[in-house]
Amino acid sequence: MDWRDLHVLATLCREGSLAGAARSLGVNHATISRRISALEDEVGERLVRRLARSTPLTEKGREIAAMALEMARQSQLIERLVHSSKGMITGTVRLTAPPAFISETLIPSLPDFRKRHPNLRLILSADSHIASLDKGDADIAVRLVEPTGQQNIVRRLGNISYALYATHEYALHPTNDWQFIGFDAALADTPQQAWLERYADGRTFSLLVSDFYSQRAAAEAGLGIALLPERIAETSEKLVRIDDRQPLPRSAWLVIHADLKKSSAVRAISDHLIRLFGADAGESGPGKLARRVAAVGRPK
Template sequence: MNWDDLHVLAVLDREGSLAGAARALGVNHATVSRRISMLEQSLGQTLVRRLARSTPLTETGKQVAAIARDMELGAQRIERFSHAAQGTLSGRVRLTAPPVLVSEVIIPALRPLRADHPDLQIVLSANAQIASLDSGQADLAVRMVQPQGRQNIVRRIGAVEFALYATPDIAKLPPQQWRFVAFDETLRHVPQQRWLEEFAADRPLDLLTGDFHSQFAAAKAGLGVALLPRVMAEGCRDLVRVTREQPEARPVWMVIHADLKHAPAVRAVAGMLVEAMRKI
């Protein structure tokens, strides 16, 4: 039996389709299908049902996939153990954070770290989704929602303040004439969006986007008043703050997998994050 084929089955179970598994593995769906067929042949069991529009796992397939996921977790623990045991400021550290913090806080703070530790490679993911540290997607994560789970080291490292910004010509308009740039329906639940909807009252939220960078660009283009992170908008000469009212600041949390808390490379990146957040 080829152990790599078990990994393919676990990914297929997690992704739910050949196409999804192929994307996750970086191969084509024919390769996934061939690997599953090889695993079925070596085990003498049917693991998936090959239907016209889907490939659901059989009951046997589900049981084998569950065992394969446990093997994945074990392999990831070995990788983290090896990383932590290196004892040097070299190798690779995977960091994920919300896009606005990546562009406005983390990237500007990376130059001194790279100068001090030239053998350290940072894999930086600007992702609004919550990456899983247990699945090996990241060694450290920065989040704007309080993390859950006892297996990780969690520390609050700062907060992000928000304020309302617009171009000077829009700022001169009577407030009852303001039109707003806001999040789309996928992010209506976030605290600053709820605050903006209450502040706008019956005034229109007529340009909706899914990220701060688009809102920032829209505000600079004179398309309305936007509620933006102050770390992003405060230094922009094209925008002015239109009111002193603002929502409560959002806490920022750093999460480190417990297996990596003593790894020198991870600790160096964590120290950089703490110092960078202290300066905003």
């Protein structure tokens, strides 16, 4: 039985879809389907249900995938052992984190990281929702909600601060006419959205979107006032901070699956994340940025 076919089935089980498995393995859908079909011919029965919008595994498929996942884990341990004896850090680490952190902080830091660890592969999932480490969704997570479980390793990284931003022209509008840009229903229960609604005090929300980048674009277009992470807003040439009032910073937490605490690859990524947040410990955000408060005479 071809291990590569088993590896594809295990990846399909872990990722939950043909598209996810293809992305994870760096191949196309046709390759995934071909290897699954070859494995089914070898086994003599269906392992995957090919539905219009999903590809769930059959009971037999789940049983084989569970064993294949354990084989993959053992294979990774062998790989790490071999390379550690050569003084190299290798392997694949799956990291899930908020989109803004990945785009604004992590990715710009990766060229230097890759120079130190050229054989380490990183799979990034930019997701505002909480991924399950226990179900294999990720090896490491950066979360903005303090983890409550005891089965994983948790470390507080630092704070992410938020402030109110708009264009200078919009800030000149009478404050009673201000409109706001906030989160849609998917993230309506976040602490910063609750704070913004209290600040708005009944004034209109002109736009609701699901991510900070759309909020920044809307504020730059003059559609209203947005509560943005300082890290994102301060990169804009069009926005100014309009008020000294701001919500309490949100803590960022590093979560590592307990089974991977001795992995040199996971430790390398974790140490890098800790350095990113600790580089400017005196600033509330992950990077030290100049604060620009709009010096405007706002009519009441």
